[in-house]
Amino acid sequence: MTTPRRHASVPHADRHDAFPEVPCGTAVLLLAGSSGRVESQRADLLARHGARVRAIRWFGGMGQRPAPHEVPIELFIDQLDLLRRDADRVAIFGTSFGAEAALVTASLHPVDATVAVAPSSVVWAGLTDGDWSSHWTSRGTPLPAVSFDPSWVSSTVPPEYRSLYEASIDRAPDAAAAAAIRTEYITGVVVLIAGGDDRVWPSGQFAAEISARRSAHGRETTVVTHPAAGHRMVLPGETVAAGGVTMERGGSPSADAELGALAWPQIVHALDLRA
Template sequence: MPDRTSRVQRVPTSADRFDAHPAEPNGTGVLLLAGSSGRVEIGRARLLAAEGARVRTMRWFGGEGQRPAPHEVPLELFIEQITLLRGSCDRVVIFGTSFGAEAALTVAPLCPVDAVIAVAPTAVVWAGAHDGALSSHWTLAGDPLPYTPFDHNWTPDADPPAFRSLYSSSMQRFPESAAAARIPVEKITGDVLLIAGGDDQVWPSTRFAQQIISARERTGLRSTLVSHPDAGHRLLLPGEQPAAGGTRMARGGTPKADAELGERAWPEILRILDRRSA
């Protein structure tokens, strides 16, 4: 069997990462992860750095020496970056969107962080596809994590496709796989901030957020949810403009509603970034 761990590129090349350093550091380091767009979130990194955080944003697939798609991506890639941030920061936060939120929530039980910020989160690990092969989004020590497969009977009913019903029907069709793929969020010892739009057409992120909250509440752990009924899959923080690119799909929301969600979430994000309020 090939050694999948050899796929890990421990430090992304300069083309696949961006570091934002604050003028007045507050002691918080942030690992910032995009979703299926695969982008390096330079603008958002600068926005967070303006509030005192030292931010590394990185490409985690499609870069030099990396997996070509969100398919069997080694979690060690993120663990290594968290460890590096821990060496220079008092606190470490992992901030992810969509598939990046899945990565953040999946890594946090394995490599303790002080907080997780998950935008458009999922409560389970999902399948990824590459060259016709279906497997987990993630591996650990070379082994794929349990994942929820896709309902092969699903077909899109709109153009561009809205995948929300695919993710819902897949969980209904494969309940045992979904249960095995549940992310153990109750093992996250740090703060958890969930941000979700009620009109998310990619997947049911508000429902996933409630499942995460319930799982943590059963073990006495609190989480914070910020939502907006008309916002979609993408978040617009104060000063951000709507993003382009990524996989062609319906994402829901409107620029106005996505920005209103960002305005609601921003005070909670600042609370997590500020070590004095932790």
């Protein structure tokens, strides 16, 4: 078990702060996925529309966990609390593993809006030095997580991991139920964005599960999908992201941009941006 720690400070090398010329009153904590990048391009885009944005590296940085493995949720909570000092509203915006982090954080700590791109409905396991454990800890305790199917072997080059995630849930439905993110506890606005051709994991299915879970508890959710888009979304004004872990992500630059165009009005509304 890890020891509870506070993580209010993120070194300048591991963050990018973007400030609007005309503030809209919303501050956004921006999280990338398994690439480990600092989402500076997206932060600057949101700032041009009025948001004060802090994009952070949340693993692999100075003083951070080396991989998505037992990352303290307090890291994100502390950053949100800092942002709230200077904003009327705070939001958390994440992609892939960052979307998982955003949803878990918002289920444990009040935020005004959550935007999750290529989300997961459950917490997943991560690996460091041969040790499997949850992606996240809360107050030093690893959250329940779904472990991977050890018999899975990729049949493609580069690998498509969607079938791994599907098989891992199918083989352990009780573990998946225990690891479900308690999204019904999220009180603010929730926007989920998913591509139908996502080959990393079944984000469209996950988005539908999150929406159904919240609906069963009287919570509204906005879901934006595009059948031909993949794991990444390209917003209007963004260029296609490069780098990250080598894998097949699905979609195409045009379809991913179409998903971004569909999602943009919902993001503007959720974050109260200046269109």
